[in-house]
Amino acid sequence: MIVKKRTYPVLARLEALRHRSTLSENDLHMLQSLTHQKSMEEQFEAFLTPEVIAKVDVIWHYTYQDYHRNIHLNVILVESDTIHLLKLNTYQGLHTINHQGMLTEFFSGRIHEDLAQLMSIKLGLQYLMDRTLNIEMRAVCLSPDFELDAHSQNRMILTAETLPDYLTQMTTSKINLSYSAIQLAETTDVPYKVAASIKNGLRCPHCEQLSEFNFHHHLILCLKCREISQLEQAFIRAAHEYMSLYPENRLTKDIMYKWCNKKIPAAKVASLLKKHFNTAGKTKGTYYLLEN
Numbered sequence: 001m002i003v004k005k006r007t008y009p010v011l012a013r014l015e016a017l018r019h020r021s022t023l024s025e026n027d028l029h030m031l032q033s034l035t036h037q038k039s040m041e042e043q044f045e046a047f048l049t050p051e052v053i054a055k056v057d058v059i060w061h062y063t064y065q066d067y068h069r070n071i072h073l074n075v076i077l078v079e080s081d082t083i084h085l086l087k088l089n090t091y092q093g094l095h096t097i098n099h100q101g102m103l104t105e106f107f108s109g110r111i112h113e114d115l116a117q118l119m120s121i122k123l124g125l126q127y128l129m130d131r132t133l134n135i136e137m138r139a140v141c142l143s144p145d146f147e148l149d150a151h152s153q154n155r156m157i158l159t160a161e162t163l164p165d166y167l168t169q170m171t172t173s174k175i176n177l178s179y180s181a182i183q184l185a186e187t188t189d190v191p192y193k194v195a196a197s198i199k200n201g202l203r204c205p206h207c208e209q210l211s212e213f214n215f216h217h218h219l220i221l222c223l224k225c226r227e228i229s230q231l232e233q234a235f236i237r238a239a240h241e242y243m244s245l246y247p248e249n250r251l252t253k254d255i256m257y258k259w260c261n262k263k264i265p266a267a268k269v270a271s272l273l274k275k276h277f278n279t280a281g282k283t284k285g286t287y288y289l290l291e292n
Contacts, residue, residue: 016241
């Protein structure tokens with residue numbers, strides 16, 4: 001079963017900010033990196049068939065705190081008496097394992113740290129949990145253009161071709177390792193500061209821009225691209241973006257009324273919130289939570 005789901009809180013914030021403020025160079029780099037990570041993990045998740053998920057426990061986004069840095073792991077699979085540490089990548093072209101045991105681009109000599117990072121996590125888990133714990137670690141190379149030199153030991157490498165067999169050979173978990181594995185280190189989040197100037201408004205589902213619009217019942221007309229969209233679609237995304245940008249604030253009718261630049265009648269705002277979000281509090285203290 002899925003013990004810990006994939007979530008991307010920082011990516012959601014950056015996506016919201018990208019249309020409502022100006023991102024720094026570091027923010028843009030992080031946005032690109034997290035978008036690529038999400039794409040890889042969606043690609044890998046396609047290999048987790050219902051039959052595999054029924055046999056193993058799946059833990060997404062584990063962070064191991066090493067002595068001087070945090071090492072981020074995409075996914076942990078727990079089966080029978082074994083923990084599998086998997087680090088995903090989309091490396092392309094011919095690679096080899098060098099004399100130090102590092103995955104290396106064959107022609108450029110560029111070294112990837114995947115295997116060294118996996119070993120650090122393995123040693124840390126064995127020290128913290130049980131030195132005799134059976135831990136397997138694999139660098140998962142998802143690109144169809146990846147190739148490993150025929151003279152290299154490929155036991156530590158999985159490809160899109162070998163991954164299905166690796167997963168189907170796993171057996172049903174008999175011991176509860178997954179909860180202990182999660183508790184070993186908290187997933188770290190990027191320190192977050194709200195930008196000085198963030199624009200309010202609804203983003204058009206078609207052109208993705210903040211724009212003026214005409215509102216009529218359950219439809220909106222974007223005055224930039226002239227496309228008609230469902231109001232609910234734009235409203236729900238705007239609410240999610242507000243909650244990503246201001247996680248410490250409560251989502252209320254008044255806040256969403258102002259967040260929509262007062263272009264949507266307050267009564268309509270209230271009805272949309274009640275329809276799509278869980279209600280908490282009473283009377284003037286009412287606020288809204290994401291649905292489970």
